[in-house]
Amino acid sequence: MTEYLLTGCGGFVAAHYLEYLAQADFDGQVLGVGTTAPAQVPTKLRFRFEKINLLDFEELSLLVRAVQPKFCVHLASMSSVADSWTHPKTSFVNNTNIFLNLIEAIRTYSSETRILSIGSSEQYRTKDVSTQPLTEMDLMAPNSPYAVARCAQEWLGKAYVAGYGLDIVMTRSFNHIGPYQDSRFVLSGFSRSFAQALINGEKTVNLTVGDLDVVRDFLHVRDVVRAYEAILHGASKGDVFNVCSGRGVRLFKALDVLSRLSGLNYDTEIDKSLLRPMENRSVIGSHDAITVALGWTPSLNFEESMSDLLTYWIESLAV
Amino acid sequence: MTEYLLTGCGGFVAAHYLEYLAQADFDGQVLGVGTTAPAQVPTKLRFRFEKINLLDFEELSLLVRAVQPKFCVHLASMSSVADSWTHPKTSFVNNTNIFLNLIEAIRTYSSETRILSIGSSEQYRTKDVSTQPLTEMDLMAPNSPYAVARCAQEWLGKAYVAGYGLDIVMTRSFNHIGPYQDSRFVLSGFSRSFAQALINGEKTVNLTVGDLDVVRDFLHVRDVVRAYEAILHGASKGDVFNVCSGRGVRLFKALDVLSRLSGLNYDTEIDKSLLRPMENRSVIGSHDAITVALGWTPSLNFEESMSDLLTYWIESLAV
Numbered sequence: 342m343t344e345y346l347l348t349g350c351g352g353f354v355a356a357h358y359l360e361y362l363a364q365a366d367f368d369g370q371v372l373g374v375g376t377t378a379p380a381q382v383p384t385k386l387r388f389r390f391e392k393i394n395l396l397d398f399e400e401l402s403l404l405v406r407a408v409q410p411k412f413c414v415h416l417a418s419m420s421s422v423a424d425s426w427t428h429p430k431t432s433f434v435n436n437t438n439i440f441l442n443l444i445e446a447i448r449t450y451s452s453e454t455r456i457l458s459i460g461s462s463e464q465y466r467t468k469d470v471s472t473q474p475l476t477e478m479d480l481m482a483p484n485s486p487y488a489v490a491r492c493a494q495e496w497l498g499k500a501y502v503a504g505y506g507l508d509i510v511m512t513r514s515f516n517h518i519g520p521y522q523d524s525r526f527v528l529s530g531f532s533r534s535f536a537q538a539l540i541n542g543e544k545t546v547n548l549t550v551g552d553l554d555v556v557r558d559f560l561h562v563r564d565v566v567r568a569y570e571a572i573l574h575g576a577s578k579g580d581v582f583n584v585c586s587g588r589g590v591r592l593f594k595a596l597d598v599l600s601r602l603s604g605l606n607y608d609t610e611i612d613k614s615l616l617r618p619m620e621n622r623s624v625i626g627s628h629d630a631i632t633v634a635l636g637w638t639p640s641l642n643f644e645e646s647m648s649d650l651l652t653y654w655i656e657s658l659a660v
Numbered sequence: 661m662t663e664y665l666l667t668g669c670g671g672f673v674a675a676h677y678l679e680y681l682a683q684a685d686f687d688g689q690v691l692g693v694g695t696t697a698p699a700q701v702p703t704k705l706r707f708r709f710e711k712i713n714l715l716d717f718e719e720l721s722l723l724v725r726a727v728q729p730k731f732c733v734h735l736a737s738m739s740s741v742a743d744s745w746t747h748p749k750t751s752f753v754n755n756t757n758i759f760l761n762l763i764e765a766i767r768t769y770s771s772e773t774r775i776l777s778i779g780s781s782e783q784y785r786t787k788d789v790s791t792q793p794l795t796e797m798d799l800m801a802p803n804s805p806y807a808v809a810r811c812a813q814e815w816l817g818k819a820y821v822a823g824y825g826l827d828i829v830m831t832r833s834f835n836h837i838g839p840y841q842d843s844r845f846v847l848s849g850f851s852r853s854f855a856q857a858l859i860n861g862e863k864t865v866n867l868t869v870g871d872l873d874v875v876r877d878f879l880h881v882r883d884v885v886r887a888y889e890a891i892l893h894g895a896s897k898g899d900v901f902n903v904c905s906g907r908g909v910r911l912f913k914a915l916d917v918l919s920r921l922s923g924l925n926y927d928t929e930i931d932k933s934l935l936r937p938m939e940n941r942s943v944i945g946s947h948d949a950i951t952v953a954l955g956w957t958p959s960l961n962f963e964e965s966m967s968d969l970l971t972y973w974i975e976s977l978a979v
Contacts, residue, residue: 398749426823429816430717430764437812438757445749481800483815484822493756493812496802497748503803503938504745619822 344369346410346454348395348443349417351377354562356521358414359383361566372408375417380521395439398446405443406450412573413456415443421525422463423617425487436490437497444501444509455508457573458498462515462558462585463488467621473589474558474627477513477581484619495581502579510576512569515585515626518646519562520653527551528559528595529650535603536654546607551615553596556589556623561646564639571637585626586639598647663688665729665773667714667762668736670696673881675840677733678702680885691727694736699840714758717765724762725769731892732775734762740844741782742936744806755809756816763820763828774827776892777817781834781877781904782807786940792908793877793946796832796900803938814900821898829895831888834904834945837965838881839972846870847878847914848969854922855973865926870934872915875908875942880965883958890956904945905958917966 345362349355350373362371363383371388373379378390393400395417418436419425425432440458447454465475466482483489501507522529531548538546560568568584576582596607631637641649664681668674669692681690682702690707692698697709712719714736737755738744744751759777766773784794785801802808820826841848850867857865879887887903895901915926950956960968 429819430760433760433816434757438753441749441752484819486816486819486823489812489815489819492815493808496808496811497752497805500748500803500805500808504805 342370342411343372343408344411345371346405346408346413347371347373348413348415349375350390351375351379352416353521353523354517354565355379355416357519357562357566358416358569359386359388361563361570362386372410374404395442396434398442401442402446402450405446409451410454413443413447413454414569414573415440415456415458418459420461420487422485422487425485425490426617429486432486433490436487437493440494441497444497444507448501448505448507452507455510455573457569458494458509458511460495460511460513460581461488461491462513462583462624462626463621464492464495464513465624467624473623473625474587475583475625476627477583477630484621485617499579508578510572510578511581512572512584513581513626514565515558515560515583515624517562517565518559518650520649522562522650527592528647529654531596531599532647532650533654533658535599535605535607536651536658538605539603539655540658544606546605548596548607548609549612549615550609551612551617552620553592553609555620556591556625558585558587558589558625559643559646560584560586560639561641561649564641567640568631568637571631571635575635580634582631582634583626583628584631585628586643587626587628588643589623589625590643595647598644599651602644602648602651661689661730662691662727663730664690665724665727665732666690666692667732667734668694669709670694670698671735672840672842673836673884674698674735675700676838676881676885677735677888678705678707680882680889681705691729693723714761715753717761720761721765721769724765728770729773732762732766732773733888733892734759734775734777737778739780739806741804741806744804744809745936748805751805752809755806756812759813760816763816763826767820767824767826771826774829774892776888777813777828777830779814779830779832779900780807780810781832781902781943781945782940783811783814783832784943786943792942793906793944794902795946796902796949803940804936818898827897829891829897830900831891831903832900832945833884834877834879834902834943836881836884837878837969839968841881841969846911847966850915850918851966851969852973852977854918854924854926855970855977857924858922858974859977863925865924867915867926867928868931868934869928870931870936871939872911872928874939875910875944877904877906877908877944878962878965879903879905879958880960880968883960886959887950887956890950890954894954899953901950901953902945902947903950904947905962906945906947907962908942908944909962914966917963918970921963921967921970
């Protein structure tokens with residue numbers, strides 16, 4: 342029997358999820374699905390990849406019926422807010438409709454499966470900085486196509502729990518950072534630029550940037566995975582938890598950290614195309630709820646996380 | 661040039677919309693689209709029907725680009741809460757995804773079009789009866805797949821207004837009643853049963869019912885259309901208005917009204933399959949906002965509305 346069904350198994354978080362399971366000596370079956378296989382899988386993990394289109398309900402249903410996993414960790418998503426403004430339909434469909442396909446297939450063919458649904462800090466109303474850090478009681482007010490998709494996902498999850506008794510646990514995840522992260526995400530992109538400059542022997546990094554004055558809550562992806570496991574194994578059906586560091590970092594400060602870690606200076610030039618409509622100024626979460634309920638706390642601080650990310654890029658680019 | 665693009669033109673509200681436009685001597689072009697043509701169209705209206713699948717983005721885009729309507733009145737929907745529990749995916753896709761296709765096609769090919777987006781009272785959190793009547797400031801807390809779809813629709817609408825400057829005006833519409841309404845909707849079904857009994861010469865109507873203790877806010881569909889026209893021509897971009905009568909009616913009371921109007925007695929038997937998961941106990945709206953902003957008020961009261969509905973069924977069934 343397959344214990345974990347992992348969607349989006351070729352992605353950034355999934356890579357760390359597989360490492361986590363291997364390090365925890367998990368000896369059950371893991372079935373990864375999605376459009377791409379993981380770049381690498383820890384050898385001791387009993388892992389199998391199946392390429393499927395999660396938008397194809399028939400295909401997904403056949404698989405769910407055959408496998409009936411104990412857990413479904415649903416990591417597949419298009420998680421870029423910026424991309425949701427350039428391709429709103431693609432973003433929405435690949436978040437909400439995929440999720441709806443998944444829970445409908447599980448409701449129909451494997452109703453005992455526990456599902457971990459990943460939401461986003463973008464769901465919150467964040468106009469008013471004085472209300473931060475954001476707790477799970479704060480209001481939803483999605484202001485991008487991506488945020489709407491995530492809100493719809495959470496509400497569908499809640500309706501499936503209340504109306505059908507499905508076993509869904511949910512997160513509102515804040516920004517992640519860590520090795521393997523695509524350089525389109527801001528701090529991974531900056532780290533890549535610093536790593537490239539180091540490799541090239543340059544003294545100064547020239548960066549094309551968007552709005553560096555925004556504040557975000559960045560959590561190391563390994564802590565993200567630890568939180569997901571805590572929720573998957575400890576939360577009550579229908580629970581929703583913030584997954585965050587609890588600290589806000591202004592993007593300017595992240596550049597100072599990279600400068601200190603690398604010993605390089607930097608220059609910035611603003612590219613207006615990187616400015617998003619209605620950017621949230623500040624997004625900081627509270628992890629009090631998950632800490633109280635499940636005992637989870639972050640284990641890596643911001644500097645450690647950035648150091649990990651920079652090291653990853655140095656190793657990747659030096660190859 | 662086509663002035664009105666009417667989606668869902670074969671439906672209940674659309675029938676009244678076309679009558680309204682004819683009675684108002686509207687002399688522009690009306691293009692109706694959807695899966696079915698209207699059963700009848702007022703002869704003096706310049707109306708054309710085109711059968712299209714609103715889920716087919718290419719097809720819809722071609723049409724929007726060719727037509728570039730001044731107004732798009734988006735009436736196409738699957739508006740049954742009960743059906744959304746039996747077919748959640750179909751309900752969601754045929755509400756939210758159709759809407760997203762429409763606004764994306766209009767954003768891309770006809771960005772000056774003003775769009776009327778229809779939402780629902782089901783979007784509100786209604787646990788606490790003391791907060792009623794519901795105003796536009798009350799919280800969203802969708803608790804059915806249908807309600808989630810309508811919330812997502814409104815949020816997408818707001819994101820398209822704020823992020824792209826699209827001209828969308830929105831409603832949260834409460835229950836409608838009136839001629840042509842499908843008998844699956846509760847008061848139309850009851851009216852049909854009373855009409856059939858009258859025609860059969862029976863003294864007592866036997867009704868199979870769900871929960872008769874719930875309270876809903878019913879508005880005559882002709883008043884609904886008047887409100888939609890007021891919003892379409894008078895609201896500011898991004899506005900959202902309740903469309904409702906402002907009065908709550910317990911379903912029991914509706915049966916008493918039908919009994920009085922018809923002179924018949926009635927017996928009820930509860931069918932548990934008609935009970936919905938998590939039924940909202942009471943849903944009553946406030947129309948203060950639209951009254952203050954646009955001068956709209958209901959013109960027909962509940963008894964007049966029921967009388968109209970009963971007459972419609974008597975005429976339909978007597979044929």
